[in-house]
Amino acid sequence: MTTRPRSRELFAAARQRIPGGVNSPVRAFRSVGGEPFFVDHAAGARIRDVDGQEYIDYVGTWGPAILGHAPAVVVEAVRAAAGRGLSYGIPNPLEVEMAELICAWVPSVEKVRMVNSGTEATMSCVRLARGFTGRDKIVKFDGCYHGHVDSLLVRAGSGALTHGRPDSAGVPADLAALTITLPFNNAAELEATFAREGGAIAAVMVEPVPANAGLIPPRPGYLAKLREACTAHGALLVFDEVMTGFRLAKGGVQELTGIRPDLTAMGKVMGGGLPVGAFGGRADVMDHLAPEGPVYQAGTLSGNPLAMAAGLAQLRELGRTAAWTRLEELGRQLEDGLRGDVAASGVTFHRAGSMFSLFFAEGPVQDADDAKKSDTAKFAKFFHYCLERGVYFPPSQFETGFISTAHTDEDIVRTVEVVAQALRHAA
Numbered sequence: 274m275t276t277r278p279r280s281r282e283l284f285a286a287a288r289q290r291i292p293g294g295v296n297s298p299v300r301a302f303r304s305v306g307g308e309p310f311f312v313d314h315a316a317g318a319r320i321r322d323v324d325g326q327e328y329i330d331y332v333g334t335w336g337p338a339i340l341g342h343a344p345a346v347v348v349e350a351v352r353a354a355a356g357r358g359l360s361y362g363i364p365n366p367l368e369v370e371m372a373e374l375i376c377a378w379v380p381s382v383e384k385v386r387m388v389n390s391g392t393e394a395t396m397s398c399v400r401l402a403r404g405f406t407g408r409d410k411i412v413k414f415d416g417c418y419h420g421h422v423d424s425l426l427v428r429a430g431s432g433a434l435t436h437g438r439p440d441s442a443g444v445p446a447d448l449a450a451l452t453i454t455l456p457f458n459n460a461a462e463l464e465a466t467f468a469r470e471g472g473a474i475a476a477v478m479v480e481p482v483p484a485n486a487g488l489i490p491p492r493p494g495y496l497a498k499l500r501e502a503c504t505a506h507g508a509l510l511v512f513d514e515v516m517t518g519f520r521l522a523k524g525g526v527q528e529l530t531g532i533r534p535d536l537t538a539m540g541k542v543m544g545g546g547l548p549v550g551a552f553g554g555r556a557d558v559m560d561h562l563a564p565e566g567p568v569y570q571a572g573t574l575s576g577n578p579l580a581m582a583a584g585l586a587q588l589r590e591l592g593r594t595a596a597w598t599r600l601e602e603l604g605r606q607l608e609d610g611l612r613g614d615v616a617a618s619g620v621t622f623h624r625a626g627s628m629f630s631l632f633f634a635e636g637p638v639q640d641a642d643d644a645k646k647s648d649t650a651k652f653a654k655f656f657h658y659c660l661e662r663g664v665y666f667p668p669s670q671f672e673t674g675f676i677s678t679a680h681t682d683e684d685i686v687r688t689v690e691v692v693a694q695a696l697r698h699a700a
């Protein structure tokens with residue numbers, strides 16, 4: 274067992290002053306046991322911890338590090354921007370460049386507003402959808418995560434659809450009651466819900482490729498069903514592409530599927546590692562935002578010049594190098610390399626481009642209930658075995674791994690080797 278004395282010390286100190294020792298719960302390693310390592314620095318596909326251990330990183334700060342850590346083009350852009358001032362609170366040209374780039378790349382986006390996180394983006398979509406339609410109810414899917422927004426921290430009890438029960442203390446039951454949660458990939462439940470209360474539904478919010486209960490691709494035709502139901506009943510379709518946007522393709526899942534949502538939430542990759550989100554879509558809907566319209570939304574640091582500079586540098590580098598081809602190639606290498614061992618171990622491997630997850634469950638895994646059948650004790654064993662050997666996967670069965678353009682063919686070969694051993698170890 275590797276010891277990490279410096280990380281242990283830091284975690285003990287952190288727990289004295291930060292709830293649970295972390296600023297976001299998954300970092301505490303609760304679902305795999307043990308304690309987190311503290312990072313000294315990260316470069317390319319590698320993270321080095323404060324005890325000098327190095328890891329091939331498949332978390333990539335939960336998605337943003339699509340070019341690897343500290344890519345020179347992004348770091349240089351931030352340096353240059355910093356010399357011109359850190360925040361202005363009045364328009365700067367980089368905001369316009371970012372808005373134009375997003376509208377050029379993301380098929381459904383005609384107008385866009387910047388915020389500071391994915392949570393802010395989805396929260397603003399909910400308010401805007403309610404303000405635009407004059408309706409209160411929101412439909413979401415069990416296992417989809419849209420940030421820690423009150424209205425979206427709700428999932429159904431298993432089985433038949435139920436009105437929302439909050440997932441978190443502090444979410445008023447009256448608010449949760451306005452959220453309807455459905456099983457993903459189930460068209461019949463969706464149709465029944467719209468037939469019953471379509472006239473009250475402001476929006477359907479979905480991760481078009483859900484990646485927060487492990488990775489669960491939509492069944493063929495399912496996203497088209499969502500589009501049809503929303504159009505037929507006057508509800509807005511909101512794609513939460515905070516994770517998939519700019520990662521699975523230049524224009525996200527909406528480019529790959531041809532399905533056009535009314536609103537899109539973005540974040541992660543578009544910030545280049547700085548705190549950024551955005552939401553955008555139909556101009557007639559977006560024009561309901563203040564100061565143009567009656568829906569209030571604002572932010573002291575929104576459109577921050579450092580964040581815009583970092584994001585623009587990252588997105589332009591992705592575009593310049595057509596990085597998605599390389600990311601798909603690396604993803605395929607990992608999938609091909611693991612195929613035999615996955616089949617022999619009774620686990621289920623899902624991949625979309627450079628996103629992947631390994632369920633310790635027999636397939637098919639088509640919704641959150643299937644994912645929850647995973648053997649999380651085996652996952653924990655698997656996770657620690659890999660970490661000990663220098664491969665860092667997300668520290669939970671219900672998260673998704675990310676490949677970056679900084680990963681090399683050799684990294685993938687080494688990873689396949691470690692995973693094959695880890696699967697035997699965890700069996």
Ligand SMILES: *Cc1c(COP(=O)(O)O)cnc(C)c1O
Binds near residue numbers: 480514541
């Ligand atoms: C990460 C994530 C969010 C929340 O973004 P934050 O920047 O953590 O607030 C929302 N939706 C999806 C799909 C995400 O993966």
